[in-house]
Amino acid sequence: xxxxxxxxxxxxxxxxxxxxxxxxxxxxxxxxxxxxxxxxxxxxxxxxxxxxxxxxxxxxxxxxxxxxxxxxxxxxxxxxxxxxxxxxxxxxxxxxxxxxxxxxxxxxxxxxxxxxxxxxxxxxxxxxxxxxxxxxxxxxxxxxxxxxxxxxxxxxxxxxxxxxxxxxxxxxxxxxxxxxxxxxxxxxxxxxxxxxxxxxxxxxxxxxxxxxxxxxxxxxxxxxxxxxxxxxxxxxxxxxxxxxxxxxxxxxxxxxxxxxxxxxxxxxxxxxxxxxxxxxxxxxxxxxxxxxxxxxxxx
Numbered sequence: 219x220x221x222x223x224x225x226x227x228x229x230x231x232x233x234x235x236x237x238x239x240x241x242x243x244x245x246x247x248x249x250x251x252x253x254x255x256x257x258x259x260x261x262x263x264x265x266x267x268x269x270x271x272x273x274x275x276x277x278x279x280x281x282x283x284x285x286x287x288x289x290x291x292x293x294x295x296x297x298x299x300x301x302x303x304x305x306x307x308x309x310x311x312x313x314x315x316x317x318x319x320x321x322x323x324x325x326x327x328x329x330x331x332x333x334x335x336x337x338x339x340x341x342x343x344x345x346x347x348x349x350x351x352x353x354x355x356x357x358x359x360x361x362x363x364x365x366x367x368x369x370x371x372x373x374x375x376x377x378x379x380x381x382x383x384x385x386x387x388x389x390x391x392x393x394x395x396x397x398x399x400x401x402x403x404x405x406x407x408x409x410x411x412x413x414x415x416x417x418x419x420x421x422x423x424x425x426x427x428x429x430x431x432x433x434x435x436x437x438x439x440x441x442x443x444x445x446x447x448x449x450x451x452x453x454x455x456x457x458x459x460x461x462x463x464x465x466x467x468x469x470x471x472x473x474x475x476x477x478x479x480x481x482x483x484x485x486x487x488x489x490x491x492x493x494x495x496x497x498x499x500x501x502x503x504x505x506x507x508x509x510x511x512x513x514x515x516x517x
Contacts, residue, residue: 232305233469312342324458325398330356348375370464370471372479374457381425385450386418413438444481
């Protein structure tokens, strides 16, 4: 198997090194302080029936302190995360940059509401492919049903353009399906064997031969063995690995994402050497929508 022949080595010591500036009592004792605040709230609740003139001011003070506590720990936590990623980038020849409005072509940027935010981006190279590693968040629904979703993303540049394929792992789907559900039911592709028990495949129409060439039996077996916890996407000259519920780039999440990217690169490289694909000339979606709006406005 391809990913048994090679294994990229990364210096991950940055994630376990103590942060020099962060001898902060509230951050280092987060749960102890939070437990103390909860006990204080319970005591205030016990005092309220006896003297509301004491209880109400105490609740106000308690609320302000709680707000400051979470604000402070969030700020320190982000500073620590930046230090870790900065050191990891230095140790492994990566570049760390910030662009919270970053947008790319993957499905994670098309799903949910219009409140997408991208965390700090690690940029570097893996087996000669330019890669970007980051956390992307967005929300779905609104009101009481509103949910925020976090995805760890590895974006991989490919040497060739490929047809649009989205590989949805059934293992991590919600009850109502895949969160990155930006595809239509008619775009689903049924494959032979037991592959459909693990994944749903969505692919661009008119490219059946090319899609089946990429998703050959050998590649599908590799997916079953190594990628049932991820969503994978091929689009234009890029490949994406999506890992759900990654709030920060930790040692565990980063290594999990790199392992998936390594598997994908090594298996795709073998196929792309001889892969030939010429996209049909179609009007881009954003131009179609723009023309549609212009026509409607004139009716």
